[in-house]
Amino acid sequence: MQKKQNKKQGEQGKQGRQGRQGERLTSLLPYLIALASGILMGLTVAPVSAWLLAWIAIVPLWVLVVTSAKGKNQFPPAFFWGIGFHGVALFWITGIHPMTWLGVPWLPSLAITIFCWGFISVLGGVFLTIWAAVMVRLNGQKPWLRVLIGTAVWCGLESLWSAGPLWWSSLAYTQSPHNLVILHLGQLSGPNTVTAAIVAVNGLIAEGWINRRGTEGTEKISSVFSAPLRFVNKYLVAATVLLITLHLIGFFLYSRPIAQPPEAALKVGIVQGNIPNRLLRSSEGFRRAQENYTNGYLTLADQGVDAVLTPEGALPIFQRNLMETALVAAVKEKGVVGWIGAFGERGDSYTISLFTFNSKGEIVSRYDKSKLVPLGEYIPFEGILGGIVQRLSPLEAHQVPGSANQIFDTPFGRAIASICYESAFPEQFRRQAAAGGQFILSSSNDAHYTASMPFQHHAQDIMRAIETDRWSARATNTGYSGFIDPHGRTLWISGYNTYETHAETIYRRQTQTLYVRWADWLTPLLLISSGGAWLLIQPEFDVKKRLKTKQSKIYLPKMK
Template identity: 65%
Template sequence: MILRLGIALVSGILMGLTPAPLNAWFLAWFALAPLWVLIVKNPKLASTHRLYFILQPLLWGIGYHGLAISWITGIHPMTWMGVPWLASLAIASFCWLFIALWGASLVITWATCLSWINHKFKIFPWLRVLIGTALWCGLEAFWSSGALWCASLSYTQSPHNLLILHLGQISGYSTITAAIVAVNGLIAEAWINRKDTKKQHSSASLQSTFYWRYLTTAIILLIGLHIVGFQLYNRPLTQSTTTALKVGIIQGNIPNEIKLYPDGWQRAIEGYTNGYKTLADQKVDAILTPETALPFTLSELKRGSFYSAILEKGVVAWLGGFGEHGRSITNSLFTITGTGNIFSEYDKTKLVPLGEYIPFEEFLGRLIDRLSPLDAHLVAGSPSQIFDTPFGRAIVGICYESAFSEHFRRQAAAGGEFILTASNNAHYSKSMPAQHHALDVMRAIETDRWAVRATNTGYSGIVNPHGKTVWLSGINTYEIHADTIYRRQTQTLYVRWGDWLTPVLLVGSAIALLFYIFGLKIEINRR
């Protein structure tokens, strides 16, 4: 039993090595297979030793999610917020454990459902692969509909496996997740049949045939999917000069330790004002700043030097700050025209759990204080917002929203022509900005849009619709950069139809299972 648990944990850790910044993306194509084998090989385990059975997907999930989101421990120490060192350590540990377990709960649910169906109906391997793939995609869709969304299997391929990431244009990230689960399932089924060959000598030839059939199918599927991705990747980008937009990016590099205090305010005002003036002199059309670049409300901003610089230079600014809504505030991005008018406002819709608000606050509020030092209460913006600019409609994501592909798809379907993402990222370790960049690469490919990223401490960047990073800033550096992007009005299959693959897989697997059960009953009656 210890060996089985060890295999589950190690294979989960292997999957945890795949996301940025480690980027061992190739491991994702077989790191789930050991857990699959453990679940299928002993179908009675879930009913006879439930705790032991649950430990297997739990350890796999902790290995994957725990390693993938380990950057969250970078919020420690929070002594700059007045949190004692030991309390800060406890809060950081709690956040990591809570999110890792939430991600692991998806794996446990998947394993339990697949094991029950397999044990109840004794399904054959091909149907098992179909059902296992459909279940995982369905669970990811369900988990992503909530406020706390962890690491999808799809983002194990970003930002380096651009060919497979182009499958996201078909049905979003679920296309990539389905591909990974299906290949892993076929490899697992090949292994299961290989082991059976040793035990059933009378049917060794038949079992060997099935072993090679599953393994060959996995290889063909893996290669075929990359070929499809290559075809999508090779489509030329039509870029008319009439759609060109020269944008500037300011990476202020204001550490969180000082950002919300007088020293930080002064440094931010000077850095962003000087950066704005320099970029304006480079004849950019607009300038993007990070999330809460100037942590003030609009009424306060209009009394500062940055606003005066806008009136002086006359260049559009996309400014991160705080919006006022009664007694509450929003984490917002404003379009400020060269005449100083507020052209549009976007309010962040996906607030950071445990950071900008506490999930189940009535239960957890006594255990952990809100990590933001702001005295005001942050509220979420409307999910149906659009963000018009003097250059056309934009797709906006603030920080955590980059994890939600549907958020970007909806705005693209509503006419968004380019992507603007504004983030802070300064609270966490260096692996978090790398993963955030990887998420924005996926969003750019899925929507077939240019993406402009401005962050506080890195990585800021420019990503083209094929996921190529045209420019990437350093980490923990003050930087300004000007580059040209192009507005696009194309609509990928995903933008038009959304995640159509997941319901097709779920319905298809349910129908296949019903036919299998019906056919099995007919066979029994004949006997």
């Protein structure tokens, strides 16, 4: 008898343990789903480039946020979605390790790399948590209002983040360079137009899933069609219509011909020097830089180009020493304009700069990089962290940014200049286009990263060319250099880790898109309209909520 009781107790204990394990798995499921869907969004960019996933990857997160009871478990799942997306999309950051070529020991280099990657991923999680917090407040609201507010808040948060120094992975860039049609919405109100499209479509699909039960949104045309139409959902129909309509608008903009008057033509040559950063600061690296860029310049000059563009920091020396280089001597000899990347000087500090040398070998303009890479090019909170970081790394702490309102005049008219990291900041390009910039010169050095980073960088430049309706010439140290037309089509792209020269004809343009004229007008419009709609509907929502609470009360009869 005792054995039977022990056996029974053992089985009950086993069942209890299995039940607790099942409960733990159930509690973990929202986190796993959110993380997985965030990872799917991260796969939309290089190196995987599964851009179609962007139109469904927010759906699981949206459903989790809206359907979880009483707002429980909302924030952690949203946090994990943000980590999944930004962590995967920005995994290329880990390419900076090891920094032994800078004199940083292997372990500190690993620590710096993990910190940089982890910080930006966590920051993405924080922004998604804020978005989820707003969405939780909308529990019980009309689905269309949730879509409107959810889209507005997402765009508002991206605008807020892009106004700071750490910005790269907008939802919009998930579509570049593959979906050029939808990227043309950027001509209307910048990249947030594309972001809004992606969030709205995802939101409608999610609401369709949430409201899949019943026959809401179904129109019974006849008894013959009533059965299949039970499965039709107005939110899914709205998502499909919106997706098609937005692509049709983009296709209309994409299909417009590009004027190419001969008088606006400008033949530009690019030199991709292919000098690893670990050598660039050494005497051997400087010798190779002079040789590669001078020979490339001479080759392109003999091909009849009007100007030659070099990458960021092509000659790693200060402005005062540029006149003594073989490259500037070649400019004086050939009389072909040169845009040369080097270091400018500002008091005791220096800038990363792009200099215009005219046909006489004289500097006639200079553009200083204004968006610097944290830790890599400057130390945030230098008074607090300066000593700590310098103990880990010999990186210069005295690099300073250029002015935010620079213009870059050249012998061929005003240009839109961008140096490396600035490609992620559309306002830099919009402002210069509004000030009369007629073509884009993008000068970069991505040599210390894997190939996925420069491909994402090229994708950013494609978006900037479309938004401003400008031709773009992009020169990099090791790849990918290229030429882009105003529709975002890549006319030529270099190999990776190769020495190359290439010439292409671009055209100066003075058109102004709605985005160039009015900046991002869509995000404020969405925020104002969604706020107004919420204020109008909130009283009605509160009344319905009170009535529902009253009706749910059960009054028991009094006992005699």
